[in-house]
Amino acid sequence: MFIISHAASGYIAGKIISHHKKLDKYQQLFIVLVVTFSVFPDVDGVFSATVAGHHSILHTPVFWITVSCLIYVIGRKFYPSKNHIIAWGVFLGANLHLITDWITARTVGIQWFYPFITKNYYLYSIYPEKGQIPIYEMVTNPYWSFYMENKLLFGFEFGLNLIAVFILLRKINLSFKNESEK
Ligand SMILES: [Zn+2]
Numbered sequence: 001m002f003i004i005s006h007a008a009s010g011y012i013a014g015k016i017i018s019h020h021k022k023l024d025k026y027q028q029l030f031i032v033l034v035v036t037f038s039v040f041p042d043v044d045g046v047f048s049a050t051v052a053g054h055h056s057i058l059h060t061p062v063f064w065i066t067v068s069c070l071i072y073v074i075g076r077k078f079y080p081s082k083n084h085i086i087a088w089g090v091f092l093g094a095n096l097h098l099i100t101d102w103i104t105a106r107t108v109g110i111q112w113f114y115p116f117i118t119k120n121y122y123l124y125s126i127y128p129e130k131g132q133i134p135i136y137e138m139v140t141n142p143y144w145s146f147y148m149e150n151k152l153l154f155g156f157e158f159g160l161n162l163i164a165v166f167i168l169l170r171k172i173n174l175s176f177k178n179e180s181e182k
């Protein structure tokens with residue numbers, strides 16, 4: 001999945017969860033964390049030579065479970081009022097990244113059970129040989145055409161971006177309305 005789509009899915013999830021859960025003054029913090037960490041695992045792309053080779057430990061659940069637990073435990077001492085919000089934001093954002101990468105995998109899957117089982121999991125067939133290109137060539141052909149071949153997945157990803165833009169525009173519109181009513 002492309003980074004912009006990860007950010008979109010993080011924004012949608014953050015909005016939905018923060019709407020249903022009582023987060024009070026930490027609502028914004030929670031959404032920012034979910035969006036940030038729904039993108040963050042792809043940092044390993046900076047250090048990878050190819051698209052298909054960019055899944056490091058940042059793309060494994062065990063890493064993010066450990067990080068979230070550490071944030072929760074350390075936070076109890078240093079920021080006890082919001083340690084659970086921060087830990088949940090990081091956990092949900094990062095795992096949403098893994099789930100959406102698993103759904104939309106084209107060249108590399110997710111190692112759900114790393115380090116116990118190093119098998120790659122993916123929803124549709126993957127073609128690692130198509131991903132032997134540098135990350136920055138993802139938006140050019142032939143990779144782009146290959147990426148669009150699975151219309152269902154491409155539509156799903158495009159749809160996420162549309163929904164995120166819709167929510168964002170609605171929010172901007174509402175805040176304009178509130179401002180003018182003041
Ligand atoms: Zn990824």
